[in-house]
Amino acid sequence: MNKAIFIDKDGTLIKDVPYNVNPALIDFEEYAFESLYLLQQKGYYVIIVSNQPGIALGYFKEDELKGVEEKIKNSLLQNKVNLNGFYYCPHAPADNCNCRKPRPGMFFKAAKDLEIDLSKSWMIGDILNDVEAGRISDCKTILIDNGNETEWIWSRQRIPHFIAHNLKAASEIIMLNAS
Numbered sequence: 001m002n003k004a005i006f007i008d009k010d011g012t013l014i015k016d017v018p019y020n021v022n023p024a025l026i027d028f029e030e031y032a033f034e035s036l037y038l039l040q041q042k043g044y045y046v047i048i049v050s051n052q053p054g055i056a057l058g059y060f061k062e063d064e065l066k067g068v069e070e071k072i073k074n075s076l077l078q079n080k081v082n083l084n085g086f087y088y089c090p091h092a093p094a095d096n097c098n099c100r101k102p103r104p105g106m107f108f109k110a111a112k113d114l115e116i117d118l119s120k121s122w123m124i125g126d127i128l129n130d131v132e133a134g135r136i137s138d139c140k141t142i143l144i145d146n147g148n149e150t151e152w153i154w155s156r157q158r159i160p161h162f163i164a165h166n167l168k169a170a171s172e173i174i175m176l177n178a179s
């Protein structure tokens with residue numbers, strides 16, 4: 001069985017530009033490359049899990065997301081990080097699907113596709129919906145407290161295991177707590 005770092009895309013791995021599908025506007029968050037490199041050296045898969053309601057809402061076409069995936073994949077590769085999975089939910093909130101975070105569908109699909117032990121895996125995100133999806137999936141969770149969460153609606157499942165200021169701190173937490 002494999003173990004993974006599940007990471008949110010917009011606002012966690014790359015700077016959030018709402019509904020952007022222009023590869024030229026993709027800008028990685030601070031410490032993204034070195035942090036994921038170190039974690040991958042420790043044997044973790046790197047998997048993006050992203051809500052993309054812009055597809056269902058008609059802001060962009062599903063095909064256009066391919067360019068985003070390619071750009072992220074290539075940028076990571078140039079920094080010696082292999083992207084093992086890119087999962088996204090194309091639905092709108094009203095669709096009530098099982099893949100849109102805070103629901104765990106993307107995690108379960110990745111676990112099946114890539115033989116991942118979710119209990120040895122981590123979710124890193126910038127809002128509590130990421131935390132909840134990670135916890136429901138039995139992952140350890142880290143909230144990056146970069147100001148992107150604004151609602152702070154709490155429940156047991158939405159309490160992060162750890163809080164980190166940036167991806168460097170998150171990777172250090174994982175290294176110290178990895179099983």
Ligand SMILES: [Zn+2]
Nearest residue numbers: 089097099100
């Ligand atoms: Zn969905």
